[in-house]
Amino acid sequence: MIITSKKAIMFVLSKIEGAVLMAKRGMLIVLSGPSGVGKGTVRKALFEDPEVDFNYSxxxxxxxxxxxxxxxxxxxxxxxxxxxxxxxxxxxxxxxxxxxxxxxxxxxxxxxxxxxxxDVFLEVEVNGALQVRANCPDGVFIFLTPPDIKELRSRLVGRGTDDLEVINKRIQKASKEIRMMQNYDYAIVNDKIKNAVEQIKDIVKSERLKVNRVMPDYLDSLGDEI
Amino acid sequence: MIITSKKAIMFVLSKIEGAVLMAKRGMLIVLSGPSGVGKGTVRKALFEDPEVDFNYSxxxxxxxxxxxxxxxxxxxxxxxxxxxxxxxxxxxxxxxxxxxxxxxxxxxxxxxxxxxxxDVFLEVEVNGALQVRANCPDGVFIFLTPPDIKELRSRLVGRGTDDLEVINKRIQKASKEIRMMQNYDYAIVNDKIKNAVEQIKDIVKSERLKVNRVMPDYLDSLGDEI
Missing domain, CATH: 3.30.63.10 (Guanylate Kinase phosphate binding domain)
Known part of the structure; x- marks a missing residue:
């Protein structure tokens, strides 16, 4: 009797393990941002970090x-x-x-x-990111943003070399760029490369815990027979 | 002329700083999970961590x-x-x-x-979490889950003290509990308390970078005049 039960359980276990062997699909991580914001520099620093366990495309x-x-x-x-x-x-x-x-x-x-x-990491221009989003809506979209307008303005006014018109043009350009972030899930400021790298790592770790990513695995493990 | 421009800029700057002084609303972080999963233990360990910068309600x-x-x-x-x-x-x-x-x-x-x-942290029962979610849909809802069914089953079979009926009842209970996670944003397994604490910290850091949380600040800083 007990042996039969154990056999039944082992059969279920083997089915479950079979299901788990069918690897869960990886996660697509997309870093983008306006041109000149420093995407390439952040990406290079990221892939020099020994903790990074996703692949660069x-x-x-x-x-x-x-x-x-x-x-x-x-x-x-x-x-x-x-x-x-x-x-x-x-x-x-x-x-x-x-x-x-x-x-x-x-x-x-x-x-x-x-x-x-x-998990795969892309570094793409903003138009590319929109194309990827259309094809892969469950990707993780990270926007690398210039410092905020307040800081930019203080900096420009502070250095006192530009007149109001030049300052306003710079502000307008940055303002347009910052509005692009609405197409993304996360925004990180490229003030210090080290911070940006840590923030990308935090985002990836956290996204891996999202219920909609882990739930299918848990449901698989429940099996049909329960 | 230059003084006038600087004055104009300073006026704008003071408006922006006024806007920033109106503090951004904090984030509500809710930890829940089936009874007996160890929510209280994780919460206590979390608030012993010197890095934690949110308040326990x-x-x-x-x-x-x-x-x-x-x-x-x-x-x-x-x-x-x-x-x-x-x-x-x-x-x-x-x-x-x-x-x-x-x-x-x-x-x-x-x-x-x-x-x-x-930011405020709550530790509540699953029914409480549903009430909070209804009142505060932009909160961060974290589900503390028992180990997955595969692991639970191996463990129960492995120790060899329970018969199939008892094992199936335990599995059914855990299965029902695991399904509760669909009402949450994140799921973390309470295998090691230290890991659970780190994962909650990662989630909070990452959620603070969400575009829908930071974008209002950026838009505020743009002001109306640009």
């Missing part, structure tokens, strides 16, 4: 490598024809053209990693 | 103080009449009756703290 571009840049490390450097072929075949998660060159995120790597249960 | 009860419990520290101990008067006057954020005694959260302290811009 390397962008693809048609621009020429700069000195020291390596294919498959800094970017995937491809021809314009290759890039346009990828676009045509639906192989780009997002892309944009700047000054006659394409920049974008190959879909393949991102999907492979997510399907294998790994 | 002390509950009110009509039960008698146990040895060593102090009024205004462990609970506000009040009479049944007083508690019912509070309910009648709408002075309780949430409350429930267990075994002939009332337990609940006085609304006053929570509101004072939130209005002063301080």
């Amino acid at each position: 390397i962008s693809m571009t048609t621009r020429n490598p700069r000195e020291g840049e390596k294919n498959g490390v800094d970017y995937y450097f491809v021809s314009k024809e290759q890039f346009e072929e990828n676009i045509k075949n639906g192989e780009m998660l997002e892309y944009a053209k700047y000054v006659d060159n394409y920049y974008g995120t190959p879909l393949n790597y991102v999907n492979e990693q997510l399907n294998a249960g790994h | 002390i509950s009110m009860t009509t039960r008698n103080p146990r040895e060593g419990e102090k009024n205004g520290v462990d609970y506000y101990f009040v009479s049944k009449e007083q508690f019912e008067e509070n309910i009648k006057n709408g002075e309780m954020l949430e409350y429930a009756k267990y075994v002939d005694n009332y337990y609940g959260t006085p609304l006053n302290y929570v509101n004072e703290q939130l209005n002063a811009g301080h």
